[in-house]
Amino acid sequence: MALSLPNNPDLERFRRDARRLHRGVRSADEHALELVVKHHSEGTAAELSGFTLSDAQLVVARSYGFSSWPRLRHYLDIAEPLRRDPTKSPTSEDPVDAYCDLACLQFSQADDPHRWFQARALLADNPELSARSVYAAATAGDRGAVAAHLAADPSLAHREGGPFRWSPLAYLVYSRVPQDDTVGTARLLLDHGADPDTGYLWQGLPPPFTALTGCFGEGEQGPGRSPRHPAGMPLARLLLERGAEPNDGQTLYNRMFNRDDGHLSLLFEYGLGTGDGGVWRHRLGDALESVEEMMGRQVRWARSHGFTDRLALLAEHGFVPKRAGSRGFRAPSIHRAGSVAAVADVVGLGADVDEAQGGRTALHHFAWIGDVEMVQALVDAGANPDVVDATHGTTPLGWAEYGRQPATAALLRPLTAPLSVE
Template sequence: MAPSLPVNPSLERFRRDARRLQRAVRANDPEALAHVSRHHPSGSPADPAAFALTAAQHVVARAVGFGSWPRLRAYLHTAEELRRDPTTSIVDDDPLARFLSLACLTYSPGDGPDRWNAAAEILRAHPDLPSRSLHVAAAVGDASAVARHLDADPGGATHQGGPFGWTALFHLAACRVPQRDPVATARLLLDAGADPNAGYLWLALPTPFTVLTLCFGEGEAGPGRQPRHPAGDELAGLLLDRGADPNDAQTLYDRTFARDDGHLRILLPAGLGRGDGGPWQRRLGEALETPVEMVQRQVDWARDRGFTDRLELLASYGFTEGRPATAPSPWRPKGPEPPVAAAGTPDGVRALAAAGGDLNARFDGHTLLHHAAWIGDVELVEALLECGADPDVVDDQHGATPLGWAEHGQAEATAAVLRLRSRT
């Protein structure tokens, strides 16, 4: 199963958790005993007063998805080497560092057009940056400047740099400032030895952000704030041709929420769901889901959300089975959901409305109209409004309307539709 870890997990934190659990079990705490019963292969200890620290460590490891304490410890050692934190603000007077930190997707709350506009301003004020840095030259897709850097340093394509310790190829995929010729630039870097599987562990969590991930873009903040790379599909095809493993778990997660299946139409023919998982599987072992498990989650989500086209596409490659019902999954609903949660297409919305279903029912604290507005799905928003969904309903957490969600998510296309219908 996929581990469930806190951000920036540390061995010391888990050691403290194990010591606390040991003390609680020895004190006959019912909650602690139940926790041990759920996660230790032997169940509740016969003699709580003699509950060993090694047993507590075993329970702590299994509770977060690892088979044993040594396996958890090994993952944390590996993760520390691969961990990056691009969410921190870069306080640096160097325009080069500031440009790279602002120009690229970081998967932090600050992502969005304001950052990229600020990066573009820095570049206009310092047009020599691409000549000063291979990483900047790659970020702006300046093939000529990249070629000059590689002539001067033939090994530069493998070097990590910039404020986040990324390779030049990764900067190219992550940048959202307009680029000159990203595909030609990527080809130069790959010819010079750049790793098509380069990536990092975001805050040491076990799903790697790879070059492919940044090409395909999107994620929880929505396509307005974390858009696809403008040449992402072409870049992804080039990377796959040069050896990138198609079993990219973070891409699958980021692109799960909307109906578009363009990423799957690229990854499935390249071997998604098959093979040994590539270099990241070898690095992370059980911390990373297997290729089959990754695709099983896609089947689950498509079935749960009514993505019929996605189910047909997956089935055409032989993938029809989801995860076992007993498998823990943050993707699987924790309780019953209203029928509208499974009406994720315009046709699904119309069918539910014709059957008298409630289009304004909430799941995860919001309505389907909120979700459609956030992900920029104009057709889904229009179908919901056409069938009577309330454009002025507010969500549970923020008290915001679907229009508010669209505007915050920089989803201008759905915001424009909702402005015409909103009464507030």
């Protein structure tokens, strides 16, 4: 089930929504009536005076993707203890918490290499941090310090704490500072009972951000701001060997934006696309996409973006895209060119190399994710490096710089005219 919940959802907010909708329907408000028609089985056929608060609650629940008000309430009850908001970690003068905070991905606009440099400097100035806290020790990948903490208290392997209320294993995989012994520290934690499926609901929203999510990185902030863990593949393999669920919706989403399929190949080894979704599906039920829905999203994205190698990999494992009906010739979209060769092919068939999709061109997208080969191919095909996107009003060079992608920025910089300031 695809949900459309607001960040940090809470029951009182939905109660207010229902009361507002109830009043709106009773007063024949146009927007309120449209919601009822869309989400209530009886629409507006019933007398408006008979539209109850329970009816309004049903409409509110369905508008957010739930089949009923009790289902919405049930999700909130389950989600509350799993909710974390890394973007609002409490400010602390304790260097232990500050180190863990600065070192780890938040998957927000705050993610930036500068924070990790600050964390490194903080640890250099306070080398005792790992000895003071198992969470700092895990963040640093300090196997010796973690071993000392576990010798004193083995339950620390799965106890949540630190600035984000994560387990030590979560700090290890979400950390982006240099680590002493990453895989060895992870293995030690797992040997002492750490959960390979440890994770949390980012601002209370599904799907969960799991340990695998931390290993594989990337996502909406791009690979420059939310990079993969340097030891992400061996870490992920270890977690999967120890039973981590391969049907990880957040990982699949975060890594679907670029052409690399290494994560899919590894996850397929351990059962991606099979089973019932594992422990997180059992916890959250229909609030999570089913395995079939999850894989269908991957197929649709790969097809719409011309990722032919990914489509072949998905088809090899039984996930085949549905063929669209033919309605005569139509020039292909440059946004469906998922390889260097495909750029020339679709341009040859009449594709507009500067076509905007979602307000930005293909050159914007590949500059942001740091794909030098695709940026060069688009430029060679005549893409305009001076075009600005509809949301931020900046060039592909601006996207590369924001995404902390020095290679594509270096390629575009001499080709891009300075933006005029009016």
